[in-house]
Amino acid sequence: MSTKKRQMSTGTIALVTGANEGVGLATAHRPVTVRPVSIDVTDDESVRRAAEFVGREYGRLDVPVNNAGTLVRRQATEVSAADMRLEFETNAFGMVRVVHAMPPLLRRSPSPRIVTVSSDSAVFAKAAEKGSMFARSHDPFAYSATKTAVNMLTVTYANAFLDGPEPAHVKINAVTPGYVATDLNDFAGTPAGSF
Numbered sequence: 055m056s057t058k059k060r061q062m063s064t065g066t067i068a069l070v071t072g073a074n075e076g077v078g079l080a081t082a083h084r085p086v087t088v089r090p091v092s093i094d095v096t097d098d099e100s101v102r103r104a105a106e107f108v109g110r111e112y113g114r115l116d117v118p119v120n121n122a123g124t125l126v127r128r129q130a131t132e133v134s135a136a137d138m139r140l141e142f143e144t145n146a147f148g149m150v151r152v153v154h155a156m157p158p159l160l161r162r163s164p165s166p167r168i169v170t171v172s173s174d175s176a177v178f179a180k181a182a183e184k185g186s187m188f189a190r191s192h193d194p195f196a197y198s199a200t201k202t203a204v205n206m207l208t209v210t211y212a213n214a215f216l217d218g219p220e221p222a223h224v225k226i227n228a229v230t231p232g233y234v235a236t237d238l239n240d241f242a243g244t245p246a247g248s249f
């Protein structure tokens with residue numbers, strides 16, 4: 055798996071996971087300088103090594119962008135607990151792994167921000183809306199659940215940062231890119247470079 059790290063013209067240091075294609079690649083194209091670093095968000099040691107690299111090269115991290123994600127299309131009743139666990143491993147546990155590894159680097163940032171990438175498919179109101187594309191499409195079954203976990207984790211981290219012991223100035227936000235044409239959705243939606 056690959057990740058791209060970038061040093062923006064403003065001097066902001068960002069780590070974008072899953073930046074070799076799709077939304078992550080388009081995000082990494084924004085900065086002036088981009089450097090690749092290998093990371094597998096399902097692997098503690100890989101994430102630790104990536105954090106070590108950022109610390110060694112830049113001394114701090116301003117913005118980890120938890121973009122890495124996977125979507126397996128399978129009918130709801132065919133999804134086993136093991137299938138579900140695999141998708142959670144990347145989309146939700148992967149995010150936790152990255153956030154867990156970064157506080158020493160974020161503490162050295164004057165304005166640390168954590169970005170998590172969610173999905174409209176995790177919005178209960180949309181899933182429950184009769185006839186909506188999210189109500190009609192059941193095959194991203196595990197995916198939607200993982201992104202719902204991402205939403206709750208994001209809110210819970212935000213509350214935890216406010217209460218300490220981590221610095222209260224760490225801000226965390228979830229974003230959703232909308233419907234973007236990538237490998238994840240067989241290139242349906244808006245072209246990734248145009249958002």
Ligand SMILES: NC(=O)c1ccc[n+]([C@@H]2O[C@H](COP(=O)([O-])OP(=O)(O)OC[C@H]3O[C@@H](n4cnc5c(N)ncnc54)[C@H](OP(=O)(O)O)[C@@H]3O)[C@@H](O)[C@H]2O)c1
Binds near residue numbers: 077095237
């Ligand atoms: N496309 C959409 O319409 C849409 C909508 C809402 C949210 N999102 C979210 O946007 C994010 C990016 O998705 P995308 O649409 O750009 O999909 P994508 O083109 O398939 O990109 C997914 C990226 O995640 C990486 N990745 C997967 N497993 C990984 C792991 N264990 N460790 C590190 N990297 C890993 C992939 O790397 P490899 O290629 O090496 O596997 C790839 O770079 C995801 O979180 C997705 O849920 C997308």
